[in-house]
Amino acid sequence: MMKVLVTGGAGFIGGNFVHYMVDKYPNYNIVCLDALTYAGNLETLESVMDKENFKFVKGDIADREFINDLFKTEAFDLVVNFAAESHVDRSIEDPGVFLTTNVIGTQILLDAAKKTDVKRFHQVSTDEVYGDLPLDRPDLFFTEETPLHTSSPYSASKASADLLCLAYHRTFKMPITISRCSNNYGPYHFPEKLIPLMISRALNDESLPVYGTGENVRDWLHVYDHCTAIDLIMHDGRVGEVYNVGGHNERTNLEVVKTILRELDKPESLIAYVKDRAGHDMRYAIDPTKMESELGWKPKYNFDSGIKETIEWxxxxxxxxxxxxxxEYKDYYEKQYKNR
Incomplete structure (x- = not known):
């Protein structure tokens, strides 16, 4: 029976991936590791907690002794590393935490995986490692050959982790794959991020803060489509390769906010323009041709259908x-495990 470690599995994308894997592969044992820091929410996993093929472990990927013991005890076949500090604004305020988790934590996982002969180590990365694209060149897209050109401590830490993974593949012949995705949206998204923040504030008739003029462009990918892509890569992707995962759903931040207001029948007067983020990237846009041609991946959602379903959720x-x-979500772990 295949045993899969999903790190950061109580977060947004990791949590959705856990649900996807537990349902799709009942013959796999899915082990979720999460430190349950501010964005880790065990309530996200409530519906799978008692499934026979699921196990939750609380722990930090930057704790070398703990990780080494876990890998020796569990003997994982596959590792999918979602665990990361991921909020750009927080990385500007406190870069050190991002280096500890995203770089050192990844290196500790790689060492443990190497020692225990893990069959596949998949690193979940981001299109932000490529920097940004100009607004006046809609013909330009990020490909796997685009040079890394980071803009924030967050993206620099993710690029560093990617390079570590590729170095371990070349030096130690480790079976590494990497995916770099565009902005995700969907269920269980932590409410400090753009889409859930705007939904929750609009429902409460609160102001919707938009950086600068709101003209920054993002390529939006439904989290379910991201999960299907990772599934394909970790099973069928070529070792040592990077795969870009994007939905060709480019929208300005302002367009996204206005779409949410329109779906909720709320006035645009709720929009409040605020001082722009330092080093704010202008445009992200991914070319997913490699995913499509090599692995036959196609996204299920376009943005119009996906955002309606997300708002309904x-x-x-x-x-x-x-x-x-x-x-209150921070109390769930204690409630869940007090009698175990």
Whole structure:
């Protein structure tokens, strides 16, 4: 039976991936590792906690002794590393935390995987490692050959982790793959990020803060489509390769906010323009040709259908995000495990 470690599996993308894997592969054992820092939410995993093929472990990927013991005990076949500090604004405020988790943590996982002969180590990265593209060149896209050109401590830490993975492949022949995705959206997205923040604030008739003029462009990828891509890469992707995963769903931040207001029947007067983020990237856009041609991957969602479904999810799951806003979600771990 295949045993898969999903690090950062109580976060947004990792949590969705855990749900996807537990359902699709009932004959796999899925082990979720998460430190449950501010963005890790065990309530995201509530519906799979009692599944026979699922196990949750609380721990930090930057704790070398703990990670070494875990790998020796569990003997993983596959490792999918989502664990990361990922909020650009937070990386500007405190870069050191991002280096510890995203760089040192990845290196510790790589060492443990090397010692225990893991069959595949998949690193989940981001298109932000490429920097940005100019708004006046809509013909330009990020490919796997685009040079790394980071703009923030967050993206620099993710690029460093990617290079470590590629170095371990070349030096130690480790079976590495890397995916770099565009901006994700969908269920279980932590409410400090753009789409869930705007949904939750609009529902409460609060102002919607938009950086600068809101003209920055992002390529939006539904989290389900991202999960299917990772599934394909870790099973069928070529070792040592990078795969870009994008949805060809470019929207300005302002267009995204206005779409949310329109779907919720809220006035655009709620929009409040605020001082722009330092070093704010202008445009992200991914060319996913390699994913499509090599692995036959196609996204299920376009942005129009995906954002409607996402808004409906937030309307149907108010308790989930309201617990985060109130801070109650942090108590779930103690409630879940007090009698175990």
């Amino acid at each position: 937030y309307l149907d799951n108010k308790d989930w995000w309201q617990h985060i806003i109130s801070g």
